[in-house]
Amino acid sequence: MATAVVVGSGPNGLAAGLTLAAAGVEVRILEMADRLGGGTRSSELTLPGLIHDECSAAHPLALDTPFSRQFDLTAHGLTWRWPEVQYSHPLDGGGGAAAWRSVEATAEALGGKDGKRWQSIFGTLTNRFDKIASEIVQPVLHGPTHPIAMGIFGAFSGMPVSVLARAWSTDEGKALFAGVAAHAFRPFGAPMSSAVGVTLGTAAHRYGWPVAEGGSSAISGAMIRLLEQHGASFETGVEVTSLDEVSGADIVMLDVAPSAAARIAGDKMPRRVARAYNKYRHGPGSFKVEFAVQDGVPWTHEPTRLAGTVHVGGGLAEIAAAEKATSRGQMPDHPYVLVCQQSVADPTRANGDVHPLYAYAHVPSGFTGDATAQIEAQIERFAPGFRDRILGRHVRSAVQMAEHNVNYLGGDVVTGANDPRQMVFRPRMTLSPYSAGIPGVYICSAATPPGAGAHGMCGYNAANAALKHLGVETAASTRAEGEPVHGW
Ligand SMILES: Cc1cc2nc3c(=O)[nH]c(=O)nc-3n(C[C@H](O)[C@H](O)[C@H](O)COP(=O)(O)OP(=O)(O)OC[C@H]3O[C@@H](n4cnc5c(N)ncnc54)[C@H](O)[C@@H]3O)c2cc1C
Numbered sequence: 001m002a003t004a005v006v007v008g009s010g011p012n013g014l015a016a017g018l019t020l021a022a023a024g025v026e027v028r029i030l031e032m033a034d035r036l037g038g039g040t041r042s043s044e045l046t047l048p049g050l051i052h053d054e055c056s057a058a059h060p061l062a063l064d065t066p067f068s069r070q071f072d073l074t075a076h077g078l079t080w081r082w083p084e085v086q087y088s089h090p091l092d093g094g095g096g097a098a099a100w101r102s103v104e105a106t107a108e109a110l111g112g113k114d115g116k117r118w119q120s121i122f123g124t125l126t127n128r129f130d131k132i133a134s135e136i137v138q139p140v141l142h143g144p145t146h147p148i149a150m151g152i153f154g155a156f157s158g159m160p161v162s163v164l165a166r167a168w169s170t171d172e173g174k175a176l177f178a179g180v181a182a183h184a185f186r187p188f189g190a191p192m193s194s195a196v197g198v199t200l201g202t203a204a205h206r207y208g209w210p211v212a213e214g215g216s217s218a219i220s221g222a223m224i225r226l227l228e229q230h231g232a233s234f235e236t237g238v239e240v241t242s243l244d245e246v247s248g249a250d251i252v253m254l255d256v257a258p259s260a261a262a263r264i265a266g267d268k269m270p271r272r273v274a275r276a277y278n279k280y281r282h283g284p285g286s287f288k289v290e291f292a293v294q295d296g297v298p299w300t301h302e303p304t305r306l307a308g309t310v311h312v313g314g315g316l317a318e319i320a321a322a323e324k325a326t327s328r329g330q331m332p333d334h335p336y337v338l339v340c341q342q343s344v345a346d347p348t349r350a351n352g353d354v355h356p357l358y359a360y361a362h363v364p365s366g367f368t369g370d371a372t373a374q375i376e377a378q379i380e381r382f383a384p385g386f387r388d389r390i391l392g393r394h395v396r397s398a399v400q401m402a403e404h405n406v407n408y409l410g411g412d413v414v415t416g417a418n419d420p421r422q423m424v425f426r427p428r429m430t431l432s433p434y435s436a437g438i439p440g441v442y443i444c445s446a447a448t449p450p451g452a453g454a455h456g457m458c459g460y461n462a463a464n465a466a467l468k469h470l471g472v473e474t475a476a477s478t479r480a481e482g483e484p485v486h487g488w
Pocket of ligand 1: 007030446451
């Protein structure tokens with residue numbers, strides 16, 4: 001029986017382990033933290049009984065992938081819950097904009113020309129999103145099976161946000177796109193800076209932005225249950241510092257950042273690979289605060305009260321300035337803040353009238369300051385009275401974020417800058433992005449295609465490359481492409 005060691009138990013490490021174990025490989029997972037799950041951990045961080053997602057919260061890209069089709073996590077304890085409004089964007093004066101599952105409802109709420117533009121751009125993309133998604137979960141360099149859909153997707157994605165946002169003329173239309181585009185952690189003038197916003201914006205209409213019932217740890221929990229069924233073993237509190245510690249395994253999967261992979265491999269790694277891994281670029285950081293909030297957040301903009309995710313930062317120009325500043329290493333006075341109100345989608349997350357709220361500001365890489373007051377001021381600006389409802393806080397600075405998970409260098413929670421080169425070639429320029437340059441050794445973290453998110457696709461793709469190396473066949477899928485999962 002072939003053997004594999006997986007270093008790191010984030011969703012990609014677990015997905016890699018599961019894909020290997022299901023194909024008959026004996027899998028051992030080593031995790032340096034005291035708990036499994038990496039970016040899908042959820043914990044009581046503020047008040048007893050209130051569960052907070054430490055990292056991932058909304059999962060638009062986890063629903064219909066080759067991984068989710070092969071491993072039905074919803075049959076093993078994972079239940080997806082959708083908010084009524086997928087994401088929203090409050091503006092000064094009590095107005096704002098919101099994205100519903102329905103493109104039509106979103107367009108109607110925007111109204112006028114802007115509504116028509118939303119319909120024409122996101123309607124066109126949503127109708128083709130199954131095809132687009134099947135391409136973008138693979139490394140970018142492959143022969144496309146859906147060239148027309150990809151051509152349309154590429155035309156929008158290739159634009160800087162500042163250019164694509166001209167499609168809308170009102171503050172609401174521009175802000176709605178700016179808010180989702182800012183997930184990329186990129187300056188809005190940069191080429192391809194629209195790609196993440198176009199993807200997540202379309203996914204909101206096709207799949208929604210669901211949260212995992214009870215907390216994101218339900219995602220890793222389901223994977224762990226399946227891994228146990230396949231006989232995998234786990235050890236926590238074990239930091240792997242050298243490949244010598246895992247010698248003997250036929251396959252080593254590294255769910256780590258590229259620079260860490262180079263360190264672990266040492267002089268076993270070809271110099272050109274190590275050089276490329278050490279040159280891999282990381283993006284700005286995040287400063288995160290969990291709140292326990294009495295009766296939820298009193299947003300003035302009504303649809304925002306129904307939203308799972310709220311983009312806080314004012315209009316397009318203000319967010320553009322904030323994103324430009326953080327990418328240049330400067331802390332803006334009014335940062336872009338990403339807020340999740342999980343209990344709106346999943347009422348089991350509230351403890352009576354007390355709701356968990358998660359908010360993180362984009363900050364410069366390695367930012368050592370305290371952004372708590374700025375985060376609270378940004379929320380208070382659109383929800384007067386918010387501060388008076390705070391019953392508890394848990395703060396994690398950009399520096400602490402990197403301590404919490406060593407893959408988040410400088411607080412970079414997406415494990416790598418989304419610049420054009422790294423969007424096409426990550427973690428290095430090669431046709432075999434998962435190969436660490438050593439036979440049997442693979443990198444499978446979010447630094448590999450298709451990039452950040454708790455979707456497991458980096459791990460799944462890396463494991464399939466390893467199975468090919470072993471000459472072992474992958475197990476079959478349990479669900480057809482596009483076949484709805486429960487509650488979809
Ligand atoms: C604040 C925040 C918000 C986010 N929001 C979302 C969201 O809403 N939706 C979404 O889909 N994604 C979100 N993400 C991103 C998502 O969590 C990550 O992209 C995802 O977890 C990456 O998975 P991974 O398996 O590559 O690595 P990780 O989840 O980072 O896990 C890597 C694991 O490897 C371990 N490890 C590293 N080095 C070693 C070593 N040498 N030895 C042993 N163990 C090691 C680490 O301790 C860690 O547990 C968010 C992340 C953060 C931090």
